[in-house]
Amino acid sequence: MCLNETILELKADPRESMSVCSDLRKNRNCKYFINLLKKRENLDNPILISPEIFNQPFDADVLLELCREKNLCPYFLSKFLLTEMKVVICNYQWIFNPFIRQSFLKFIGKELEQCILVLDECHNVVDVATDVNSLTITPYSLRLCLRDLESYRSTTEMQRFVNILLNHLEKMKGTMNVDEKAIDPEGVLNKIIKKMGLPDLTKFNNFLRDLYDFSTQIHEEKLASGEISRDYIGNLADFWLKWIRTYTQDSYFFSYNISRRKDKKNISMEIVALDPREITIPILKSCYSSLHLSGTVNPYVYSNLVGLNQSGKSYKAIIAKSPFDKKNIKALIIEGINTRRENRTTIMYKKIIERIDEILYCTPANVGIFCASYKVLTSLIANDIESVVRKNNKTLFVEEPGLSATQNAYMVKDFKSMAESTERGGVLLGVCGGRNSEGEDYPGKTMNSVIIVGLPYHLPTPRINAKIEYYDDVFDKQGWNFAYLYPAMQRANQASGRPIRKVTDKGAIIFMDSRFKQKFQWIADWVKKVIEIIPDKPNAIIQNLYPFWNK
Structure with a gap:
C-alpha cells in the first residue's frame, strides 16, 4: 500500500x-x-x-x-x-505483528477489547504467528551495521562485536555441508561473550542496551539531516537481546541456515519461534470475540496450536455443510502410486506420468498438477511429462522457484487464458505449499482437474525435528501429528480446493499417492465425503473420470 x-x-x-x-x-x-x-x-x-x-x-x-x-x-x-x-x-500483520498492531489501533482510536476479529483463511495464522516472533541476521545486515558504526563514531568495542559475528558466520558457511544446522544457543552466547572480553552475561546485556541506544542516536542524526534511516544496528541489538531472553526456552530453536541464489551460497543465523500461542493467546484474550474461518483447517489441531482453549473465552468448532453440489465434485485416491523417498525411481515416475496421461485425456481445458516437492516436479520433467502434455494437445506451464512475483503472475494469467483457447487447454505444474497452489484461485474452466502428486511432507530438518519434540511435550505426544503430518495434509487440502471456488464450479480432485488412503481422516471434510479409491489398473482412471466430464 x-x-x-x-x-x-x-x-x-x-x-x-x-x-x-x-x-x-x-x-x-x-x-x-x-x-x-x-x-x-x-x-x-x-x-x-x-x-x-x-x-x-x-x-x-x-x-x-x-x-x-x-x-x-x-x-x-x-x-x-x-x-x-x-x-x-486488513492483512494479518496489522493484528499479529505487535509493532504494527500498536500503531494501527492507536491511529484509529480503538483498543483490541473493542474489536471483533474475523480471521479468514485462518489456517495461515499458525505460520504468521511464529514468523512475526522469529528473527534473523545475515552477513549482509552485519556489514551494513559496521558501515553505520564506522561512519558515526562508535566505540571500537561495538565494531569488534560485529566483526566477531561476521567472522563466525563466514567460518560456519565454509564448513557447513548441510542447509540447516542446529545451534547450541548457550554455547554460542558464551563464546561471543568470551571473545568480547566481557566477564559475564550481565555485562553483555548492558553492552547490547548501549548498542541499542547508539542506534537511536544515529537514527536521530540521520533524521535531522534528512537522510533515510534503516535501523540495522537496532535490529542487531534486538536480535541478541531476544537471544538472551529465550536461549533457555524450549519454545525456541536456534540455527544456521544456508540458502543459494544464482549459484551463490548465503548463510543466516536465526531465532525460530516454535509456539504460535505466544503471539495468539494475548490477542485472543484481549479481543472482544473472534471468528475463525477455513475450508481446510482441522478444528482440533488448530484450536490447540493457537490456544483457543487458553483464551479465557468459550469456543465452539462448527463444521458447516458444504455449499458445493456433490454431483459437481469427483475426488479420487490412486492406488499403486507411492512417492516415499525409496520409491522415487524411474519406474515409479513413468507410472505416475501414465496415470496423469489418463487424467489429461479425460479433462477438458485446464489441469493443475501440484507435486510434493520441487524434486518430484523436476523428476516428472526429467521423465518427459511434457510429451504426454503435448500428446493431449495441452500446453505446459512450469512453476519455477526463481520466478519473480510479476513473472509468475504473467505465467498464471497465460495458463488461465488457455481455458478459452481453441486448443485443449493448459497444464500448470507446480508444488504444494507454493504460491500457485494456495494463493491463487482457478474458477470455472481455468482449472477443471487438480492432481496432487505425493504426500507433501517437509524434509525432516533439525527445525522440524525440534518442533516435533517440543509439540510432543506440550501437546500430549502429538508432535508428529501436529508438526509434521497436519502441515503436509494442510498443503494437500489447500491444493485440492483450487478448482472449486464457486458453487457453480465443477472439478476433479486426484490424490496421486496411495498413502492418502491411510491419512483419509485428515482430508478436508467436503472432499472426504465424495472420495473414491481407484485400483492400480491401466485405464481405471479413464473408466471413472471420463463419464464425469462427458455426461
Whole structure:
C-alpha cells in the first residue's frame, strides 16, 4: 500500500518499512503524504478526500491506481477513512505483528477489547504467528551495521562485536555441508561473550542496551539531516537481546541456515519461534470475540496450536455443510502410486506420468498438477511429462522457484487464458505449499482437474525435528501429528480446493499417492465425503473420470 519510490526500492520488512515511512513523513520528503494532508486540511469529513471510493467496493489494486493518478498516499488515505468505518479488512500483520498492531489501533482510536476479529483463511495464522516472533541476521545486515558504526563514531568495542559475528558466520558457511544446522544457543552466547572480553552475561546485556541506544542516536542524526534511516544496528541489538531472553526456552530453536541464489551460497543465523500461542493467546484474550474461518483447517489441531482453549473465552468448532453440489465434485485416491523417498525411481515416475496421461485425456481445458516437492516436479520433467502434455494437445506451464512475483503472475494469467483457447487447454505444474497452489484461485474452466502428486511432507530438518519434540511435550505426544503430518495434509487440502471456488464450479480432485488412503481422516471434510479409491489398473482412471466430464 505504498507508492513512495524510496520505500519500494528498500524491499524491507513491514516494521522497517513503517520506520522509514515515519522518517519520510517527519522530514516532509513524501509528496504523496503531503498532498494527502493538504487535501484533508480543507475538508471536514475524511470521506470527502476521495468520495468515488464509496460508490462501489474497492480492492487494493484499484485504490493504488486511483492514488497514483491523484498523487495521494494510499496507505494513509485508507487509515484516515478507517476512523469512519465499522468493518475493516486488513492483512494479518496489522493484528499479529505487535509493532504494527500498536500503531494501527492507536491511529484509529480503538483498543483490541473493542474489536471483533474475523480471521479468514485462518489456517495461515499458525505460520504468521511464529514468523512475526522469529528473527534473523545475515552477513549482509552485519556489514551494513559496521558501515553505520564506522561512519558515526562508535566505540571500537561495538565494531569488534560485529566483526566477531561476521567472522563466525563466514567460518560456519565454509564448513557447513548441510542447509540447516542446529545451534547450541548457550554455547554460542558464551563464546561471543568470551571473545568480547566481557566477564559475564550481565555485562553483555548492558553492552547490547548501549548498542541499542547508539542506534537511536544515529537514527536521530540521520533524521535531522534528512537522510533515510534503516535501523540495522537496532535490529542487531534486538536480535541478541531476544537471544538472551529465550536461549533457555524450549519454545525456541536456534540455527544456521544456508540458502543459494544464482549459484551463490548465503548463510543466516536465526531465532525460530516454535509456539504460535505466544503471539495468539494475548490477542485472543484481549479481543472482544473472534471468528475463525477455513475450508481446510482441522478444528482440533488448530484450536490447540493457537490456544483457543487458553483464551479465557468459550469456543465452539462448527463444521458447516458444504455449499458445493456433490454431483459437481469427483475426488479420487490412486492406488499403486507411492512417492516415499525409496520409491522415487524411474519406474515409479513413468507410472505416475501414465496415470496423469489418463487424467489429461479425460479433462477438458485446464489441469493443475501440484507435486510434493520441487524434486518430484523436476523428476516428472526429467521423465518427459511434457510429451504426454503435448500428446493431449495441452500446453505446459512450469512453476519455477526463481520466478519473480510479476513473472509468475504473467505465467498464471497465460495458463488461465488457455481455458478459452481453441486448443485443449493448459497444464500448470507446480508444488504444494507454493504460491500457485494456495494463493491463487482457478474458477470455472481455468482449472477443471487438480492432481496432487505425493504426500507433501517437509524434509525432516533439525527445525522440524525440534518442533516435533517440543509439540510432543506440550501437546500430549502429538508432535508428529501436529508438526509434521497436519502441515503436509494442510498443503494437500489447500491444493485440492483450487478448482472449486464457486458453487457453480465443477472439478476433479486426484490424490496421486496411495498413502492418502491411510491419512483419509485428515482430508478436508467436503472432499472426504465424495472420495473414491481407484485400483492400480491401466485405464481405471479413464473408466471413472471420463463419464464425469462427458455426461
